Amino acid sequence: MRRSADEATGSRRPGRTRLPLLALLAVALLGAVAGCSGAGALGGEAGAQTITVAIVSNSQMEDAIKLSPQFEAENPGIRMRFVSLSENEARAKITASVATGGGEFDVVMISNYETPQWAQNGWLTDLKPMINATPGYDPDDFIPTVRNSLSFNGDMYSVPFYGESSFLMYRKDLFAQAGLVMPAQPTWPQVADMAAKLTDRQAGRAGICLRGKPGWGEMMAPFDTVVNTFGGRWYDPQWRAQLTSPQFEQAAQFYVDTVRNYGEPGASQSGFSECATQFGQGNAAMWYDATSAAGTVENPDESTVVGKVGYAPAPVVATPSSGWLYTWSLAIPKTSPRPDAAWKFMSWMTSKQYMQRVGTQLGWTSLPPGSRLSTYRIPQYQQAAAAFAPTVLNAIQTANPAQPTVQPVPYQGVQFVRIPEFQDLGTRVSQQLSAAIAGQQTVPEALAQSQEYASTVGESYQ
């Protein structure tokens, strides 16, 4: 109204009066662009039957994205879209989406931590009927420990893409120089002795790299395996917290002392990536971490110690084995309206044929390890991964999530306690221990505080 009155009086500077109009036009134009692209995207593309996959951004997953056009070519009615996020963001995003029935994803990448819990909550599609209806899929070929960790009431609710355990990597050349021999099954006290002999602060070399960065998926993973094998546990069968028990305290003191005395510089902020850099650049004589680290250590683009590394089983004290068990797997949320198309893609990505495809097209060291037994029978893979493949397979096969420590426990899981509260609890306890590694408090102080956290959680299960 006012505008028309202004126009009636005549404008002396017409250029200026056009500004708001231009702005409105611009909004309308951008709106039209957005509207045209459909489905709420700007510049995106629409498809008839689009499968959206939420995926964790690791190299094997990226290989799958690279190869997915071949799946689309074989299945013309299906188009794939991937949302690739870092581990923490992916976990938070996928949990929020699946728990609230957000329905953004047809396929989600989760782990053996989530699968049984979410299956119990009724959030995931039971895959057994689909697996049985897929000729040649061969679910019995999955490594039994991995398959069991992804099952609920005997049915698989997610299928493994790759699996890992933990092992000890050591520099064969430095061991030879120092006249040391790595035992076939090392114990933690032996490892600490060897770390003491191999630590050379003047040359900038740590005896061993151990994670000290807070986070339930960071330092808590290797630390938990140490606790287990020292005979410690988070809870007794009545869900009473056991973080101040002598075994738990002994393990924590050992871990903190080892990393403080012989560990990497800045240990309280070192996680997988930092240790990968330290060890890959020759600044550490040993590294206890995920078996997937072998890919980084043996990659000439990322490592200066290719061919110089030996691999030993996870060190033990009171248990016969101590390696963790972790697997990234694919599941279909109940909210997906396209479970059949989603399964087609999942079964393609976790099949034996996929392994051949990756090997022939991207190289045999790029195979996603730790999911299928048949992978370890492929001659080319046996050759390419000779240095570490047998140790990895053995570590995954001997991991024992049902009985991780000496005494009985009311929970499942090696490097985690498989309850929803553990993400928060594990992170809080790791913050206390990380502060002990940094020298800000003593181990008993850290554990006293941690015991309080754990007791609060345990009470809700008593």
Added chain:
Amino acid sequence: MAATIEDTSTTTSAPARTEGSRRPSSVGPVLLTTLTWIVAIGFFFPVLWMVLTAFKTESAAYTDPPTLFFSPTLEQFEAVFDAGIGPYLANSLGATAISTILVLLLATPAAFALSLRPVEKTQDVLFFFISTKMLPVVAAIVPIYVVVNEIRALDNIWTLIVLYTAMNLPIAVWMMRSFFLEVPKELLEAASIDGASLGRTLREVVLPIISPGIFATALICVIFAWNEFFFAVNLTAANAGTVPVFLVGFITSEGLYWARLSAAATLAALPVVLAGWFAQNKLVQGLSFGAVK
């Protein structure tokens, strides 16, 4: 950017200071300049390192100790483009541009009403605006997620546009109000005596004077919307993801991709740096032609 603006102000205020004390000690300014340089380099160094790392190979990026001398390569940028940054860029550009335009269209009349033509309870209104920024976003994400899910607007770019508009509106109103307050009342009275209507006064008298303020406000809105990550990562998936969400896809928990992450981060930062660069020129122009004169 800030350095240039500072330079302009020091140049203009320098003669006045010299008149006050004819022979000032030269140690103070030298120290201050040195300190400024140290702080500026301290702030800029991580950005420089990011840009340098983007031109390295992955193995060169991990060398310990780090090296400044390397043979530059564009392979990381190729990898970022191969990973499909296009749709994310389009979403970011759309969400940023549309939300900024909406914010300016809504904030201008609001700020005008709250400054030059104060309405009843102006202070209360202003406090209400700023109070919406007091709640941490993380505290509001669950209800927002539930609402957006209920209206089936997850993974929709218009959801982000609405949220970014709401997010930036209080700041824009406050900023623009401070610019409006600088407009001399006499100009409005003169326009009124000449018979100009409210709309015409706003368009032809007030807006030209405060145009540097509008550019500054727009720039702030652009920066906030472009860099926003929390809403984007929680409310989008495959369709409406923005550049910051694309960026975290390069952070891996297993494997080392620092060079590629740096290349992606450099590309993500580029549009905002360019926007700042252009707006800065307009700001300086505006200051010399508009409000100051």
